[in-house]
Amino acid sequence: xxxxxxxxxxxxxxxxxxxxxxxxxxxxxxxxxxxxxxxxxxxxxxxxxxxxxxxxxxxxxxxxxxxxxxxxxxxxxxxxxxxxxxxxxxxxxxxxxxxxxxxxxxxxxxxxxxxxxxxxxxxxxxxxxxxxxxxxxxxxxxxxxxxxxxxxxxxxxxxxxxxxxxxxxxxxxxxxxxxxxxxxxxxxxxxxxxxxxxxxxxxxxxxxxxxxxxxxxxxxxxxxxxxxxxxxxxxxxxxxxxxxxxxxxxxxxxxxxxxxxxxxxxxxxxxxxxxx
Amino acid sequence: xxxxxxxxxxxxxxxxxxxxxxxxxxxxxxxxxxxxxxxxxxxxxxxxxxxxxxxxxxxxxxxxxxxxxxxxxxxxxxxxxxxxxxxxxxxxxxxxxxxxxxxxxxxxxxxxxxxxxxxxxxxxxxxxxxxxxxxxxxxxxxxxxxxxxxxxxxxxxxxxxxxxxxxxxxxxxxxxxxxxxxxxxxxxxxxxxxxxxxxxxxxxxxxxxxxxxxxxxxxxxxxxxxxxxxxxxxxxxxxxxxxxxxxxxxxxxxxxxxxxxxxxxxxxxxxxxxxx
Numbered sequence: 001x002x003x004x005x006x007x008x009x010x011x012x013x014x015x016x017x018x019x020x021x022x023x024x025x026x027x028x029x030x031x032x033x034x035x036x037x038x039x040x041x042x043x044x045x046x047x048x049x050x051x052x053x054x055x056x057x058x059x060x061x062x063x064x065x066x067x068x069x070x071x072x073x074x075x076x077x078x079x080x081x082x083x084x085x086x087x088x089x090x091x092x093x094x095x096x097x098x099x100x101x102x103x104x105x106x107x108x109x110x111x112x113x114x115x116x117x118x119x120x121x122x123x124x125x126x127x128x129x130x131x132x133x134x135x136x137x138x139x140x141x142x143x144x145x146x147x148x149x150x151x152x153x154x155x156x157x158x159x160x161x162x163x164x165x166x167x168x169x170x171x172x173x174x175x176x177x178x179x180x181x182x183x184x185x186x187x188x189x190x191x192x193x194x195x196x197x198x199x200x201x202x203x204x205x206x207x208x209x210x211x212x213x214x215x216x217x218x219x220x221x222x223x224x225x226x227x228x229x230x231x232x233x234x235x236x237x238x239x240x241x242x243x244x245x246x247x248x249x250x251x252x253x254x255x256x257x258x259x260x261x262x263x264x265x266x267x268x269x270x271x272x273x274x275x276x
Numbered sequence: 277x278x279x280x281x282x283x284x285x286x287x288x289x290x291x292x293x294x295x296x297x298x299x300x301x302x303x304x305x306x307x308x309x310x311x312x313x314x315x316x317x318x319x320x321x322x323x324x325x326x327x328x329x330x331x332x333x334x335x336x337x338x339x340x341x342x343x344x345x346x347x348x349x350x351x352x353x354x355x356x357x358x359x360x361x362x363x364x365x366x367x368x369x370x371x372x373x374x375x376x377x378x379x380x381x382x383x384x385x386x387x388x389x390x391x392x393x394x395x396x397x398x399x400x401x402x403x404x405x406x407x408x409x410x411x412x413x414x415x416x417x418x419x420x421x422x423x424x425x426x427x428x429x430x431x432x433x434x435x436x437x438x439x440x441x442x443x444x445x446x447x448x449x450x451x452x453x454x455x456x457x458x459x460x461x462x463x464x465x466x467x468x469x470x471x472x473x474x475x476x477x478x479x480x481x482x483x484x485x486x487x488x489x490x491x492x493x494x495x496x497x498x499x500x501x502x503x504x505x506x507x508x509x510x511x512x513x514x515x516x517x518x519x520x521x522x523x524x525x526x527x528x529x530x531x532x533x534x535x536x537x538x539x540x541x542x543x544x545x546x547x548x549x550x551x552x
Contacts, residue, residue, distance in 0.1 A: 024455070028423035079387060084379035103360035107383065108423045111355060114387065115415030118394050122409045129404040136398055139391030147304035147384045179300070 005046065005263060008059045012045050013037075015067050019120060031101040031109035032116075036074045039092040044069045044188055046267065047217070048196035051210050054259040057200020061124075065131055065195035068121035072135065073188055075113035076142055078106055085150075114139065127198035134198070138191030145184030152176045177233060185225075186218030209253050213264065216250035221271050228276065247272040281539060284325050284335045285318060291343050295396060307377040307385035308392075312350045315368040320345045320464055322543065323493070324472035327486050330535040333476020337400075341407055341471035344397035348411065349464055351389035352418055354382055361426075390415065403474035410474070414467030421460030428452045453509060461501075462494030485529050489540065492526035497547050504552070523548040 016036055022029045045066035052062035081088040081096035082103060089099040098106035117135065124131045193214035197207045223239045223246070250268045254261040292312055298305045321342035328338035357364040357372035358379060365375040374382035393411065400407045469490035473483045499515045499522070526544045530537040 025420055025423040025427060027427055028420065075387075079383055082383060084383060104426055105423070107355055107358060107360060108419050108426070110387070111351075111390065112416060112419040112423075114390055115412055115419060118408065119412035119416055122405060122412055128408070129398065132394065132404070132408050133398045136391055136395035140388060140395055143384050143388040143391060144301055144304065147301040147381070147388075150380055150384070151301060151303055 004053075004059060005049065008049055008063070009042060009046070011060065011063060012042065012049070012066055012070075015063060016070065019067060019071070019116060027101065027105055028108055028112060031097050031105050032113055034094070034100060035078045035097050035109060035113065036071065039094070040070065040074070042070060043221075043267075043271070044073055044192040047189060047214060047264075048192040048199075050263045050267065051193045051196030051202075051214075052200030054210070054254075054257050054261055054264060055197050055200040055202030055206040056258045057202070059200075061126070061201070062196040062199040064120050064123040065135075065199050066192070068117045068135060069138075069188060069192045069195065071113050071117035071120060072139060072142075072191075075110040075117065076146070076188075078110040078113065080146070082106060121195065124195070124199045126201060130198045131195045134191045134194040138187040141183040141187035145180050145182070145187065148176050149180045149184060152180065181219055181222045182215075185222040186215050189214040189218030189221070206257060209255075209257055213250045213253035213268075216246040216253065217268055217271060220246035220250065220268070224271065224274060228274075243272050280329075280335060281322065281325065284339070285322070287336070287339060288318065288321055288325070288342055288346075289313075291339060292346065295343060295347070295392060303377065303381055304384055304388060307373050307381050308389055310370070310376060311354045311373050311385060311389065312347065315370070316346065316350070318346060319497075319543075319547070320349055320468040323465060323490060323540075324468040324475075326539045326543065327469045327472030327478075327490075328476030330486070330530075330533050330537055330540060331473050331476045331478030331482040332534045333478070335476075337402070337477070338472040338475035340396050340399040341411075341475050342468070344393045344411060345414075345464060345468045345471065347389050347393035347396060348415060348418075348467075351386040351393065352422070352464075354386035354389065356422070358382060397471065400471070400475045402477060406474045407471045410467045410470040414463040417459040417463035421456050421458070421463065424452050425456045425460060428456060457495055457498045458491075461498040462491050465490040465494030465497070482533060485531075485533055489526045489529040489544075492522040492529065493544055493547060496522035496526065496544070500547065500550060504550075519548050 017033075020029055020033045020036060048062050048066040048069055049059040053059045077091060078097045080086050081091055082098050088096050090096055094100075096106075097109055101109070117139075118132065121131050121135045122128060190211055193210040194207055197210045202210070220243045223243045226233070227236060227239050227243075247268050251265060254264055293309075296305055296309045296312060324338050324342040324345055325335040329335045353367060354373045356362050357367055358374050364372050366372060370376075372382075373385055377385070393415075394408065397407050397411045398404060466487055469486040470483055473486045478486070496519045499519045502509070503512060503515050503519075523544050527541060530540055
């Protein structure tokens with residue numbers, strides 16, 4: 001399975017490069033390639049490809065949906081980095097798109113990446129309507145999560161200082177963390193898994209199991225992200241407990257799937273223990 | 277036909293309002309409603325609805341695609357107005373979205389409107405995959421047109437002065453006008469007509485005729501736009517000739533369609549003679 005995943009991930013990289021190979025307008029596509037190629041852990045595509053396999057399909061059936069979810073994810077990063085948003089000048093050790101190409105091109109490159117995500121998902125070999133519905137639900141959801149975060153107190157730069165931490169108390173939670181994490185992060189994981197399951201020809205029961213797996217995987221991923229950033233809105237012990245709980249729930253959701261769940265199981269363990 | 281179109285356009289307004297009625301995140305959806313509701317001539321939705329009818333379907337079959345094309349069009353305006361783009365503080369006699377809600381919310385509102393366009397088009401009652409393919413092609417194309425315009429000499433503020441006009445000469449044309457107009461403007465007209473034709477159950481021959489109609493309608497519309505703005509890159513007489521030529525080509529493309537072409541014929545005449 002791992003060899004197969006490596007092979008298919010190489011095809012994914014090649015397919016992403018082909019999708020972005022247009023030469024006109026030159027600057028736009030150069031900015032899009034800068035955003036997508038040569039970086040990124042491809043976690044969402046892995047989830048998408050493995051979901052197609054675990055329902056009994058072939059991972060390559062989900063190649064275009066897997067590219068689509070990475071294009072959608074990349075667009076959110078391009079727009080997140082803009083001066084009016086997070087104002088980040090670097091991303092993955094390179095200049096962010098706006099820092100390298102200017103704000104106007106970064107806005108347009110993000111817009112085009114979202115559009116290209118839909119055009120790419122539409123090339124799935126089966127269940128196209130369900131795949132596009134899943135992608136569009138996530139595409140709306142992710143913006144809702146980002147917008148809620150923008151208006152929430154937790155969007156302020158974190159001044160994390162362990163010595164001032166209060167004992168764990170529900171009232172110290174940022175009020176909308178559940179909404180933000182569900183939409184900002186988990187929605188893309190859910191779309192990845194659901195699109196993969198449909199592309200692989202899974203049943204609605206398979207889709208429901210993978211949706212539950214991906215929701216919990218996404219939430220664990222986001223808590224881990226916050227811990228790594230030192231940006232968690234509540235005590236680290238509580239974040240660690242949540243990561244463990246969501247990882248356990250994700251693993252439990254794999255029961256009953258027809259294919260080999262080893263890769264998805266390992267993915268959940270890997271994300272719970274990541275260091276970057 | 278005109279009464280029917282008025283009725284269906286009222287349903288369109290109600291449906292757009294329903295699609296944007298979400299209350300969370302409050303600011304995001306308020307900004308999206310500001311961008312879409314209470315303004316706009318709804319030319320692309322009219323084209324979409326009439327295309328469904330002219331192929332023998334019912335206009336209301338294209339209600340969701342018609343909403344989708346207006347949502348997509350609206351997102352392009354929201355992002356166009358941003359300070360890093362055209363830096364427009366007003367739109368349709370109201371503050372532009374960024375002027376009213378700030379840049380971050382305007383970026384996100386545009387992003388969400390594009391996503392919602394795809395989610396809405398996915399609700400078409402038939403031919404969903406073809407409809408979404410047409411929408412995504414236009415969504416990629418429109419950004420390519422805008423990006424090309426951004427880098428073209430013609431994107432400079434026009435300093436139109438009739439006394440300095442050179443006699444008509446091909447070399448005075450902005451080099452990429454064809455590419456820009458085709459993609460920036462005509463692509464959305466084409467998607468509107470093609471989606472409507474598929475939603476109405478049209479044949480591929482009907483779709484091809486309506487694609488040709490919409491391409492010419494869109495080009496005539498853009499030349500008219502430039503004339504009205506005093507922003508045309510070549511002599512007004514040449515723009516007028518092109519408007520007449522494209523309008524004639526649009527009208528000729530209606531031959532052979534199974535339904536009543538009166539509305540689409542009148543639309544072409546109306547757009548060629550508009551004053552705003």
